Amino acid sequence: MSSAAPLFASLIRKLRLLAPTLNEEDEDALLALPHRLEHVRARSYLVREGTIPDECCLLIEGYAARSKLAFDGGRQIVSFHIAGDILDIQHLFLERADHDIQAITDAAILWISKAELRKLVLRRPAISVALWRDSLIDASIFREWVLNVGRRDARTRIAHMLCEFIARCEAVGLGTPQRMNLPFSQEEIADATGLTPVHVNRMLRELSEEGLITRSGRALEVQNWDRFQRVAGFNQAYLHAAAA
Template structure:
């Protein structure tokens, strides 16, 4: 049954306003978006590559991986989505999914109809602009993930991933750069960084031995943020979190 999810959708509004300026009417319209809550067990593909979908998935609780896979079913996680993320906002204009979404933990998603998202974008130019900018940020993150897998060694890959998730969790208010939740298995970390789970284990041990990071019980504790940043050659600019950009559309 469709329901109004004002409190549930507040983190999505917060995410959009971290990069875009929205007026009160636009914020209120976003909070009134209809949706259907769905509980997903851990490690279930709830959007499959090539599937035609009529909704976008907003992450309410849990951790979601976006992935692609080859003909043998071997997959590469290409982004992690935390609470507050609309994991597949681009599907609004491209309903045949070019990727899959998997729950990496027990997850709760709000399925927001494409029709409602298209309608609010048509009525509110500021919302359309915010959606556009959010998709640009999504593409920027994806590009950095390609660099991470293709051009960094295993230690730098994990360090860079931890830096990104620390900043994103801090921005979303679910942790900070000293400690943040990352309830992910070593196998899934391997799929996210392009290394084996055995190598992930060794690399985590190396980061712990160097007193940089300790990961235990689904929580990443950062012992030395500056060394973590240096190890991952991390520059947060690609996250596009310098504050809301001026509106292109007519002033509200």
């Protein structure tokens, strides 16, 4: 057991879920990777669009988002991330970042050499499968977001985004439908759903008034999880039991 173990704990837990054949040798190989821990403040950028990162980043603590900018300055968040998530596995095989990665709360980041990780992946099939599956689930979530933003009305859209976030947090023990802490501002919810902050505010109020959720500050309680999922048209299948 190296001293790196605690840092890699959440990653290894996740990879074991993704590839059951992952064994101790694989885990030791991961722990042996050159790495670097960094604590960043809310709103720091971890990766900027257009740059060529030479490290991959892993979110150890806190929350993060990936986003793109439209020409007119509009911002679209394309995914949210929670502790244990790999933020940019895509840079393992794509040179140039096509979007920004940003901490949305204070966060702890583990930076891992891209070159070393790439070598490891080619040497150890179980790690390769686990990381590949992770990136495929990433893509599945993007597809659901295209549907969410493209075809659902504002209320449903926000509810769906909340459902996904709750389901993913619950899967790793970061909350329950009855006791969630939303890390993001209404502006960030707006950027994720393709709405304006003003309208997000109104829709959240509507959801509250209908008795679907209770808010106080950034605490969120879902009264009836089944009903809320139905209202949101939420079906976990697209998470491919990443929430398991």
